[in-house]
Amino acid sequence: MTEKQEKIITAALDLFAKEGFRNTPTSKIAKQAGVSEGLIFRHFTNKDGLLEAIVNEGGERFKMLYADIVLENDAKKIILKTIHMAKSITANKEDMSFWKLQYKLKWELDIYDAKKIEPLERSLSMAFEELKFRDPKMEAKLLLTLLDGLATRLFLDADFDLEEAIDYLAKKYNLIK
Amino acid sequence: MTEKQEKIITAALDLFAKEGFRNTPTSKIAKQAGVSEGLIFRHFTNKDGLLEAIVNEGGERFKMLYADIVLENDAKKIILKTIHMAKSITANKEDMSFWKLQYKLKWELDIYDAKKIEPLERSLSMAFEELKFRDPKMEAKLLLTLLDGLATRLFLDADFDLEEAIDYLAKKYNLIK
DNA sequence: TATATTTGCAAGTGATTACTCACTATTATG
DNA sequence: CATAATAGTGAGTAATCACTTGCAAATATA
Secondary structure (H helix, E strand, C coil), rough: HHHHHHHHHHHHHHHHHCCCCCCHHHHCCCCHCCCCCCHHHHHHCCCCCHHHHHHHHHHHHHHHHHCCCCCCCCCCHHHHHHHCCCCCCCCCCCHHHHHHHHHHHHHHHHHCCCHHHHHHHHHHHHHHCCCCCCCHHHHHHHHHHHHHHHHHHHHHHCCCCHHHHEEEEEEEECCCC | HHHHHHHHHHHHHHHHHHCCCCCCHHHHHHHCCCCCCCHHHHHHHHHHHHHHHHHHHHHHHHHHCCCCCCCCCCHHHHHHHHHHHHHHCCCCCCHHHHHHHHHHHHHHCCCCCCCHHHHHHHHHHHHHHHHHCCHHHHHHHHHHHHHHHHHHHHHCCCCCCEEEEEHHHHHCCCCCC
């Protein structure tokens, strides 16, 4: 990856997040990246190729997000760390805009790669099993579904209080006092 | 509303759901509706006006969805009916495509009207209070957030089993055996 | 029935779009 | 150092887009 290639991706990331994929002209991306428009097509073939690069990066970063969770042995910690994922994707402005874009693209492109969360779902399932939940698999699936809902509110409803929601969740699962 | 006006809305509903708002040309809408392209602008001023009509219809239909829930007195029934809302929006193909579009537009337009669910949230909150939940307000908010997650999975993940999820939820809340 | 209003059409139009192409500059390799 | 490959430019281009305009048909109103 050359320096200019990264600049293109950074600019596209920023503009797609703000304006959406279809609504962002390649000319604008090139301008913000400080490169010629033709270079985008030299490196990424077409606009969809640029999008693909961004989606792939999203997939990689997502795996990294829960990498340490699947290595965890303590059941309660697995669940607690999973819940706190929602917090880490909003740690700073850039992260938030990055993850918001990933969700936005899910809807725009009509994709939901269930395989990407499978390892996390398995870890959660085992954790719930250890904690004697009635149906550990469903409980795991439902918690991940709740996290999807949390993301929806977090990214679309400016008034949503994530901290409060996470706190309540942790109490509900008896993870904290 | 004239006959052709309705045909335009129906076509737009269908195409926006399939291809997205920005990606659907007005020429295509006109063609599918069997009218001239100019008529769209005569009736809806511009493309955004057409979108507005659709979003407004979504708001109205959403209120109708939970109209009978807020009139319910039995706490358990309020919660159960709320959970079953997820099922009624997938009753048939047209409904499913309609509601999927509404969610899609939320992300494309970056809007989340929390006011629209407020009456339902209040009803739920009262129900949870009656059932002696620790923090009824948070519990209500969290259940609605879970429903947002359920919608995400339902509309994007083809393998998601809604029936199963709803069943498990109902048991979790002690609404059924 | 006369006339005003609304509904509808078809053929534009200028702006914008993703993408190409002919070319130059830079870097890697033998 | 020569040459091949890659990185980069920027002026095009055909297609597509939302929207306009001038006019006709249908409908409402007096």
